[in-house]
Amino acid sequence: MEQKISGDLRKDEQYLITTIGQGLDTQYRHLLIPALDSCSALIVYIKGLINITELEDAIIRPLTVPNRIGTEKRVKKITLPDFIKSSLFIAGIKPSQNWTEICDAIVSGNSVLFIDKYPGAFILANTGWESRTISEPTSEVEIRGPKDSFVEDLVPNMALIRRRIRDYGLRFEAMRLGDRTKTDIALVYIEGLTNDEILTELRTRLGKIKIDAIIASNTIEELIEDSKYSIFPKMLRTERPDKATAALLEGRIVLIADNTPFVVIAPTIFWHFLQSPTDYYEKYILGTFWRWIRLLAMFLAVSSSSAYVLLTSFHQEMLPTSLALKIAADRQGVPFPAAIEAFIMEILLEVMNEAGLRLPKALGQTVSIVGTLVIGQAAVQAGLIGPALVIAVATGAIASYAIPSFAMSNTIRLLRFPVLLSSALFGIFGYLGAIIFMTLYLISLRSLGTPYYSPISPYQKDPQKDTLLRAPYTEMKKRPETTRPQDSVRQPGSSGNNN
Amino acid sequence: MRKLILSVLLITLLLPGGCWDMREINEIGLVMAVGIDKSSRDPNLFWVTVQVANPQGSGSSGGGDKEKNESQVWIASAEGRTIFDAIREIARFSSQRIMWAHNNIIVVGESLAREDITPVIDFFTHNYELRMKTWVAITPLQASDIIKSNAGMGNIPGRAITEVFRFQKLTGLGLPSDLLNVFHDFSDENNHILISRLTLNQALTEAGLANVSENIVEQIEISGMAVFHNTRMLGYLSADEARGLSWFLGEEPNSVISLPHPENSVKAVAVEMRSVHAKIESRLNQDMPEFTIEISGTGHITEEDISSSLTMDEFKSALEGLAEQQIATEVRSSVSKVQKEFRSDVLKFGSTVHVQHKKEWNQDLKYRWAETFPEVEVEVVVNVSIDSSTLNQIPQRNYKERS
Structure with missing residues (x-):
């Protein structure tokens, strides 16, 4: 050459x-x-x-x-x-x-x-190839808010962000990764707002990448992640430009990879996975309420089947008498212990979930009928499975879908298994042990150097307004400290003016 | 990788100890009620009767169309040198493991209570499964008769008794004597315990109206209280006497009192008492304590079957006076019966003095309380206000008689 x-x-x-x-x-x-x-x-x-x-x-x-x-x-x-x-x-x-x-x-x-x-x-x-037009988001549907989504092309994706932020400081730093794919990567940030240390850290990590191919943006995500063996997603993927824009304005960095309609947002904290753009498009009271509902859903998704095993096999004293009798009556003649039963049902549920995902649309109905009727109703009627367990497993599955992030939803569903195993072995001690271990582990994680569980631990006061709460805009005068932005003020000089 | 292998090995180490303490809910027998008597064969043995729920009979599920006529409870009795012995004896022939956590009531037969109630309290407070909110009752019959009886409208007799206890404050004929209260009074050296009395009463079920003689079902009722001195039962207070005590010992009794009408004493006015609060004050009069029981409450007129020419205010104040008088009479006669006949301080007078006059109590009164209690003066002050909210209606009879 x-x-x-x-x-x-x-x-x-x-x-x-x-x-x-x-x-x-x-x-x-x-x-x-x-x-x-x-x-x-x-x-x-x-x-x-x-x-x-x-x-x-x-x-x-x-x-x-x-x-x-x-x-x-x-x-x-x-x-x-x-x-x-x-x-x-x-x-x-x-x-x-x-x-x-x-x-x-x-x-x-x-x-x-x-x-x-x-x-x-x-x-x-004079580039010009066939590409998909900008269409409605498919995996992150929201009722309110903009209806456009990122496409596979880098250029229109950059335009989608630039159209939303006309700040002079908006930068699209070009980068090319993958020795053979030579994929174009844009590192998006706002000069003078995004923290320089985080930016330098990200550049260093990207610079260390030596790989032949970048197929999709999550390849990069995995290569620059903090704890590589951790199950939790530590960067947020989104196909919604409004979400990416909001992240940029909070002082986060967005990575757009060519050929991927999902951009990567870093650093991300755990609570982002429980937040949805609709929280901001509706009244703040509703936004706060939904966040708590999602938190509850996450808790249910992790523990519903474990709770069933716990209460029916270990701690019957915690059930109200009539419920205990009801469950006992329904379980008469059920061949397996509750723990085995729960495992079978959870595995079956995951199988159905996986089958339903890849099915051609025409077959979808067949699977849902076979799934609900055969596995749900018939198994209960045949006395193979207690009906209360079906309710518990179904509750957990539905609850897991209430988590806005697909990646987090899958993670949570997978975590049910270790929690269930631990509960089945040691009762409530096993359950609590698993939950405590998981929480401690979450606290120990970092996303691009930022504590994953912040602002709850380490505790920061101001970002609480936008973590489990969604404060009214008049109250959110500052950007979240979690990203250590250079410019932390959102509403200059508006202090005391709450009208 | 080595770390991973190590952690997998460590986890497998946990598996052999696995499923520790696990028992399926359909494999345990939930005790709904337990009765303890002295054995009729040998007075040194306990005769324990348990009522265990049979979920197949009670929780009818699985289609709901198979109307099985299975019994909702399974009743078993056994003897033993200790209560625990007897229960282990039941386990010997029971197909399910016995669990106490859902027990509703402990019934103690009178013969055992008159001898010594300590083993019962001891066993059930030691039992970690049992809730301290389990009701305790004494019966003049055999406790096993109560346990065997098919009481209540509910599915399970044991649970029906709970409801009877829950609603006892409507009548004030007993006390909410749960294990916690009993244990609390039992472990306090100044107090003596007072436990509700359960009997069987012949009541007609709806089906029984057609053929009276066959369908009489014996219903469980709370009526009266058993008075103890230390570990032994002394005797009973009748239902009426019990109500006198429940005005100031019960948990906000809701009793209904029937008063003669101020204008026509043949006719009656029913007044339901609500938010009844009682306070016991003690003062020392030359080493001799004196007590004032202050009871206050509101009354609601619920029935008034006579046309009246009195104004609202006259009627109200006349009625208030009558109600106060009646409650005071009831309280006085019950208190004096406890003092004179049983001479056992189940009224918590001792604790009251202990709290209000600590020094005198510790120096002197404590040592002679048993002799002092029957002699103390008790004054009863009752303050009833008839609430005007249900007074606004004119007696229904006034309409007819005016026309």
């Missing part, structure tokens, strides 16, 4: 053919430029990645049809780069002498123009 561009068109073409090949999609277009005394030229591009109409109308036509600037060139001795820049009707033109840069430009969807006898090339930005 050290070889310079020779200026000999034939030689350069040969070099390109050996480097990027001469496949179906790689196109070599020869032409003569009358304005340069019919000097021969070559345009290299990849079909499907460029905008063909633009190539024809804005590049080939001005080069082949004699024009005024061509005439002037002979008289006024305009240099070749200037001539090219002024004759082509295209915004991005970049002269280059570097083969690596040129080849990268071609495979990324630029056209490159070579001119005989000129030891250089022009990278013409």
Whole structure:
């Protein structure tokens, strides 16, 4: 690659053919430029990645049809780069002498123009490939709020954020990761707001990545995570631009990877996974209420089946008498101990969940009927499973879906198993032990150096307004301290004005 | 990796001890009521009767269409040198493990109570499963008769008794004597215990109206109290006497008192007493304590079957006077019966003096309290206010007689 561009068109073409090949999609277009005394030229591009109409109308036509600037060139001795820049009707033109840069430009969807006898090339930005239009979010549906979502393309994704933040400080730092995929990454932050230490830390971690391919943004997430073996998601993924924007304005950093419609937000705290944009789009009282409901749902998702095992196999004294008798009556003749029964049901539930996820839509109904009728009702009627357990397991499953983040919801559902095992072995001591261990573990985690469980532990006062509560906007005058923002004031000079 | 293997090994180490103390809910027998008597064969043995819920009979589930006529409870009795012996004896032939946590009531037969109640209190306070809110009752019958009886409208007789106890404050004929209260008084050297008395009463069930003789079901009722001195029962207070005590010992009794009408003493006015509060004050008169029982409450007129020409205020004050008088009479006669007949301080007078005159109590009174108690003067002050909220209606009879 050290070889310079020779200026000999034939030689350069040969070099390109050996480097990027001469496949179906790689196109070599020869032409003569009358304005340069019919000097021969070559345009290299990849079909499907460029905008063909633009190539024809804005590049080939001005080069082949004699024009005024061509005439002037002979008289006024305009240099070749200037001539090219002024004759082509295209915004991005970049002269280059570097083969690596040129080849990268071609495979990324630029056209490159070579001119005989000129030891250089022009990278013409006329990318244009088929891509999905911006549509409604599918995995993070909200009733209120904007309905757009990120797409697979980096450029429109950046635009979605820029349209929301017109601050001069908004930066999209370019980065390319993956030796073979050469995926474009944009590191988004707000200069003068985002904490520099966190930013430097993130840059260092990204710099350490040596990998051949970045398939999706979560590859990066996993590579830069704090505790790699931890089950909890430590960065928030979202397909909602409003969520990403809000994170940026809280002093967080957003990572957009090309080809992934999910951006990564870091640093993230545990409580973010229980928050949803709707909390901010509705009245603050409702927002607070929903946050508590989600917290309750998380608790239920972890403990509903364990609670059943606990109460029916260990601590019957904690049940009201009539409920104890009812459960005892329903369990008459059930062949398995409650713990085994609960394990079977939980596993079956996960199987159904997994099956339902990948099914073609047409089959969905069949599975739900087989699932509910056969496994639920028939098993109870046949006396294989106690009906109270079915209620407990179903409650846990439904509760887990109330958690807004898909990643956290799955994590929580998986955590039911160790909690259930521990409860089945040691009763309430096992259950409490598992919960305490999990809480301690959560407190020990960090996301990009920020304590994961903050602001609850370590305790910070001001961010409490937006953790389990959603204070009215008039009260949230500062950005959360958890991200240590450079500019911490949201509402300058409005102190005491609560109207 | 080594850490992982190590932790997996450590976890498997826990498994052999696994499922410690586990027992399935359908494999345990929930005791609903327990009765303790002296054995009729050998007076040194305890005769324990337990009523265990049979969930298949009570919690009818699984379709609901199979109307099984199974009994809702399973009753077993056994003998033993100690109460625990007897219970272990039951375990020998019971198909399910016995669990005490849901027990509703402990019934003690009179013969045992007259001898010594300590073993009962001792066993049940030692038992970690049993709730201290379990009711305790004394019966003049065999305790096993109460346990065997098919009482109440509920599914399980043992639970029906709980309800009877819960609503006893409507009549004030007994006391809310749960294990905690009994244990508390029992362990206090100044106090003596007072436990509600349970009997069987012949009542008609609805079905029984057609054929009276066959369908009489004996119902459990609280009537009166058993008075103890130290560990032994002395005798009973009748239902009426019990009400006199419950005015100041009970938990806010809701009793209804029938008063003669101020204008026509043949007719009666029913007054329901609410928010009754009592205070016992003691003062020393030359080493001799004197007590004042102050009772205050509001009365609500619930029945008034006579046309009246009195104004609201006249009627109210006349009625208040009558109510105060009646309550005071009831209290006085009960207190004097306890003092003179039983000579046992179940009224917590001793503790009152102890609290209010600590020094004198510790120096002197404590040592001669047994002799002093029957002699102390007791004054009863009752303050009833008839609440006007239910006074606003004119007696229904006034409408007819005016026209």
